[in-house]
Amino acid sequence: MTQSREVLAMMDAHTTTFGRKRGCTISRCGGFLLGALFVLCLVATGLLVYHFAPCLNGRSVTINGSNDPRDDTMMETARSFSASTANKKKIDVRLPRSIVPHSYELKLIPFIWEGNFTFHGEVRILVNVTQDTENVTLHAVDMKIDENHTSIREYSSTAGASVNRTLKIDCQKNDTARQFHIIQTTDTLKKGKQYTVYLKFTGYLNDYLQGFYRSSYTVGNQTRWIATTQFQATDARRAFPCFDEPALKASFQISIARPKNMTSISNMPRKGEPQPVSGIPNYLWDHYERSVPMSTYLVAFIVSDFEVLRSPSGNFSVWARSEAINQSLYSLDIGPKVLEYFEDYFKIKFPLPKMDMVALPDFSAGAMENWGLITYRETAMLYQEGVSTSSNQQRVATVVSHELAHQWFGNLVTPSWWTDLWLNEGFASYVEYIGMNAVEPKWKVLEQFVVHELQNVFSLDALESSHPISIEVGHPDEISEIFDRISYGKGASIIRMMDHFLTTEVFKRGLTNYLNSKAYRSAEQNDLWEALTKQAHKDGVLSSDKTVKEIMDTWTLQTGFPVVTVIRDYNRGSASLTQERFMLRNGTTVVEYKEKPKWWIPITYTTESSKNFGITRPSHWMEAETSLTLPNLGANSSQWVIFNVQETGYYRVNYDKTNWQLIIKQLNNVMFRDIGTINRAQLIDDALNLARAGRLDYTTALDVTSYLAHETEYLPWKAALTAMGYLDNMLIKFPGYDKFRIHALKLLDNVYKQTGFKDTPGDPQLTVFTRIDVLSWACSFGHEDCVRNAVTQFHNWRNAPNPDKNNPVSPNLKSVVYCTAMRAGGEAEWDFAWQRYLKTNVGSEKDLLLNALGCTRETWILSRYLDWAITDNSGIRKQDAARVFGSVANNVIGQPLAFNFLRNKWARLKEYFGTSLLTINNIVKSSTKRMNTRFELKDLLEFVTEHREELGTATRTVQQAMEQAEANIRWLERNHATIREWLNRNTA
Template identity: 75%
Template sequence: MTQSREVLAMMDAHTTTFGRKRGCTISRCGAFLLGTLFLLSLVITALLVYHFAPCADGALGRQHDASDSGLFAGRGFLGANSVSTKLDVRLPRSVVPVFYRLELTPFIWEGNFTFNGEVKIVVNVTEDTRNITLHAVDMKIDEAATTVQMHPPDNNGTIRNRMEDVGIDKQTNDTLRQFHVIHTAGMLKAGKQYTVYIKYVGYLNDYLQGFYRSSYTVGNQTRWIATTQFQPTDARRAFPCFDEPALKAEFEIHIARPKNMTSISNMNGTVDTTPIVGLPSYEWDRYERSVPMSTYLVAFVVSDFATQRSDDGKVGVWVRSEALDQADYSLKIAPQILKYFENYFAIDFPLPKMDMVALPDFSAGAMENWGLITYRETAMLYQEGVSTNSNKQRVATVVAHELAHQWFGNLVTPSWWTDLWLNEGFASYVEYIGMNAVEPSWKVLEQFVVHELQNVFALDALASSHPISVEVGHPDEISEIFDRISYGKGASIIRMMDHFITTNVFKRGLSNYLRERAYQSAEQNDLWDALTKQAHKDGVLDKSITINEIMDTWTLQTGFPVVTVNRDYNRGSATLTQERFLLQTSTTEVSDDKPLWWIPITYTSQNVLNFNETIPSRWMQAEPTITLSNLNTAANEWVIFNVQETGYYRVNYDEQNWRLIIQELNKASFKSISTINRAQLLDDALNLARAGRLDYATALDVTSYLAHETEYLPWKAAFTAMGYLDRMLVKTEGYDRFRIFALKLLDNIYKQTGFKDIHGDPQLTVFTRIDVLSWACSLGHKDCVQNAVTQFHNWQITPNPDNNNPISPNLKSVVYCTAIRVGGQAEWDFAWERYQKTNVGSEKDLLLHALGCTRETWILSRYLNWAVTENSGIRKQDAGRVFGSVANNVIGQPLAFNYLRNQWKRIKTYFGTSLLTINNIIKSTTKKMNTAYELKALYEFETEHSAELAIARRAVQQTIEQTEANIKWLDRNHETILNWLKRATA
């Protein structure tokens, strides 16, 4: 609650007490006197609030503190005519940091899991003030030791001894804002520099945030690690700081650690062997002064890890000694990608080294700390002969993503989390470019369409989606936007821009932007300006048009458009109409709020067959309709729009054009349509039908050609879109017909791929095989199930199964899940034992997912319980994976949701403020809901926990909307689909 609401509540309480009947009467004079006293009390209360109530700068409205007067201007805090409903969590700018000198002593062997900290912060004062407001959470500050000293005039920004003490009046905490406020006795003068010294004790928590503890075992011995995860707002848990991305400063870090361990940080360090008083078994590591950077990019790790460096010494990997060989692939590709990005951005990597650490416990996939990237083990480690091709690509993807951040996010940082997408969207796009540079045979630039663009469409088609650029304040709100919109949609619209202004212009504009804003912060308009200048200079964009004008329609509006093409077959023209695409067509915008986008229009036709030209031939300039007067194609020939699906929009056609496309797909020459556009047609058709914009008979007719398709992208798009049909129909009477139809489509591709992992197969062939086998086995394909069960049984009877697994790595996911699904407790127990014993993170991940495939409900219930139980063998970082696996099981989904609902408080306590895990659990456990009873249960869950859903409210709203859409979809389409399936399988 905001302070203004608290004041109103206090006034309401006074009024209620004054007006309450006491069984007596009051004279007019007495009433007047009491009223006067009451008004006087309100004045006194207001004055007290004015002078003493804590706020973002420690005191609201102090007449002598110039920084306070404008602190809440425009933010609706305590305005004269308005009452705020939103807490302002931004720091004042009257004091800004220049330099931190941080000393930390973590006690990870002593068992109390605390750390001692001391920080000296050199600050510049920009306005006269009596308050220094910074962030501090979950620490005990020794207020008696706090000092503020003014630098002499000739100081020049370095800490010296000749400094003047500034008295401290008091120190207060604003816990809602996570502020620690130092109220000085004297005025801090604008233009002067001061050093703030704070001594404190912090806690090495187990919530995987801030400065936290992790562990692993060797034999029966537990090895402890102290490590960090600060993004977005958890540096304040490790040291008092100005924890906002725009408030960059230089850092000099000192870590005291046990002599038998090592520490690493953002910069290179040296060991100081001087004995530490009272800690004879410790010694200091002192690190070089850093470049200016944001607090969320600071990092340090204390461990007993083994290390290995690249030939030039610039890149190093740190990992458990037992898994050091699993880091070979990361160490091989990281220097290559780093060098590639130096050329791509035309800017050298600015730090002296790059370390990468594989952590046993890590909440996200990885974190781009400058010069010290931290990873979950599965995102950095790859074991030849054990891990899969998919694991290998995952490692390459994450390494490239985090290295891209070293420029986009670290060198230039968003001024505030509103523009988080500038970090994540760019890294999520450029990761594919970096990966393609080292693994060109994987065709990852093609994979982007099915893994990113089509993937995020599903979320962005909900009314409860959000713009890419979204105003956020409280840390909970900030964490909430670390989702597929910021990552996948951000990447998709950047790819679109890369194509419509051309790659050369795009790269030059990026380089200019990074150079101009280096070591500073920026907003999206700064990027748009740099790209506009370059596009105008190179003549690829009319000077009357700006990138800002185009891209604001994609970043500031929720959702995306569907372009409907209606051809005039007599005149050879077409009318294009745009409107927002929503899965629930009944959930539409109000009449005066119809969003429109700047849409780059590309197309090709049967007689042109040019699927390479992605520069737009026409724009829909935020206009509802345009006409293309000459399509340059005959009436009996098809036209396909959105070439290579470079535009972030869906395309619908009139019935005749759909029929022409379906005819082409069913010819032997269907590959004349590009692979990406075949994937697009499948994804668009099935999702247009799902939204009620296309007849399901037409959409399913599009899928019929798959009986002859052999390429990965169209099959991946089909599997994703048909996965919705599978989820919705699996509990209905028509499912047997769907199963027969799907197996019929799979027949040819199953024979081609086979149940054998062939060494040397192209990446996309391997991926196709795994998807085909997964579907075939789950649909009960006899040969598939028999192969899986046989291979799993052979493993069970293998001597020393932990070291002699006969199952090919790429087949493991299919074999494990299928055998456990059709087996019983013996198969489950065997897999659980292998999970506990394996040393390879990717193998643990495969087994963890497969264990949720069993049809034994009591085992699934126990498995869910183990996921949120300390020391059960399942790490906290992997608990969400367990819920997702169980919920993916048709038997397990209701079990998973019921567990979530009944054990909500336990789950919330176990994960703390780990929003990512909780949101993933909510979404996975509700994904298949499609009945009124299940919707009622969702509403009840929201009501039961309304006061506790702050960190997960958007996820719950999205699941409710999705379930409503599922119910309506089933009512509207079940009979139509069943009739079509009966005809197709007759």
């Protein structure tokens, strides 16, 4: 599954009214009792803090910083939340293994019209009994099972699939907490026998974008309805009773009833002709071929009136609204090419007879890899040339490649449990770049990986509240929590690291062996490590005493990542390397581990004399040891050394001051390109984040960035602007920010002139991306030429004869033009953009406008915009609510509005998003990311304290938000004066 950036649901503080508002009075005695109760609560809170704060995951924590004991108590309270959450008693939500499914026969009738939105269904499951039992336990939630029709019958294949006897059912009950439906029998189901379990049920086509749900779109004034599915991770149980765990694979024979004027599609091709539905006029049955064995979360079916386009071979199809079907041409072009490429990459033919890809108007994630029927939100599959941007096009290619990679890695071989979700998502997040590079080689996406994935996930993984890639999860809320950047971005980054240290050929052969040995079954990460180790030993890239498991367990079972500190001996030409976990709290927190984490680190480096930035196989290993000595670097005392070539290793690098100065000298030389592009990006990202963590003085880190005045390449600028974005967020509300703006504009001056405010056809992808980033920063800082160009282009659009059809703004400049015009304008500009949002038929254009609408400086408009995000029929789809919050929170005046809305409208948010709490994570992240004062942290803690039992899937995100806010506060206390002094010196 591709996670979109906007995902999560929120809820809000309810207020309790006292006194006159409720029409009651409090006696003096009652007041005394309330006062005593208040004191007792304070004491209890203090005891809770005392009990929970000292220990976090087996580590004692000492905070240094403010001298105000109230501040330290506040920080400790944040930790007590994390500790108490971690210590919650967990229920076992795993199904018993006494019965496992063999095959399903599923029939569903969705009623897709206003006022009904129900579905009726029946399922017959052939099960294998592995041990004697009197219980049949399976999953079912949010449906009504007609218990009068439930039956269990012994099955005999030898008698022509005849049924021998019916077992007597004693009772049926629901275990709501575990989402179980339990059928208890009087008779015993015998080990080794097969039985058919039959259930009849009704459900509701919800609008929470989960399970079997409804979606809609309009043509003219007419609403068109769709019934569609989203089952990952635990929502197949909302559509039909089933054994809803990834390891419990079975084959599926599906029948879908649909209105005559609509079509249905499912994982497999339809067989035969549609048949009338008895008793329901104008409905037809579509019967589908039996599937290969697969997990329930990969089952999919859709009823719609969509149009379809097919590839020349006829076995690859794309579906979309008739008004948008031509926007799917790019997907139809690259989809078969990527699929064919992966067949060659894995050396395994695509296992199914067809592939359908569908663009849905409402979809919670980015896309979902249902086997043979991939579903997408429209922006992830549709591309309109001349309207959509180059970034939109790359997004489509990325997501299509990601989901097609899953057809093997995830679908053919599936993780046994969600603990190894990262195997699915991390692998697809890496291989998507390889598949995309095969069809769009000019984009240089393998280089882009470093700044878009690896450096991006570092910031999250540097928090103490991060989590291991492979993590035990149980309840569906916990499973939803780990669909995050750790599973996706970190997973992809360590797989890329493994590709480089094993070599690509060994890596690919090991993968093929793994997939063939586990085809149509489930596996754990150890199965992959074993296959790769065998191939690595066979080809001699790992010595016989090393295993992939030994190396990779240090990366998957431990939280965080290391920083390697290189201290050179300039007289002897040697270097001493040490490793330590990198955390953003460093310098403010002393963490005492029972056993310090250590990683197997592949060491690569190059020197000023060799300048070899092409060799990425490790020359040495830090074998989970604290230190390593390299006796001869091959560099003299006046030459720099750079470690982690092409940043293939998942770690940061720090150097002694002399080596940093040698690097800075090279960067400020006209020959700065002697350092490879990826490693220039690495040096900037490492330097600014080492300084952020207190491991490098900001004077040195900012000196590293000074060379950017001559840099024009995308990767270094992307790394710089991302890292400097943190400085911008932290400094913008404090004195001296004007100097930061002057310094940034000085660095941008040359690259601004080089890229210009004109989108030139035929420009390389990375040039286009550089231009957009540079213009975005320049306009946000008030660069006169930038703002004038943007406002003029927006004005020309407003005055165009037919602005809905004639938009003179070049697609790639739209994000800059739209946002700048909103920022510089007022209500009239906002209303014009809002009308264009409502009227456009292109999903990517809607996204651009949604983001831009949050750029206005009119606070009342921003507040209204947030309100519309959770208002039915406002024009903003539920799937886009988090995008609105993110847009408003990215605005310096909007961030407190977003958080206050979150606090004050919690109940409304909870009602609006229902049981689908996925959107909450992005709303929490965006609404809290700029917090850097104790007052703001206090507000966040009050919010968390009031709703700690209701956070659900957002629990981990809230922990990370509190930790990040605390780290921001400490950062300002430690660094603001130093940075301000440096800026004063360098902007004089």
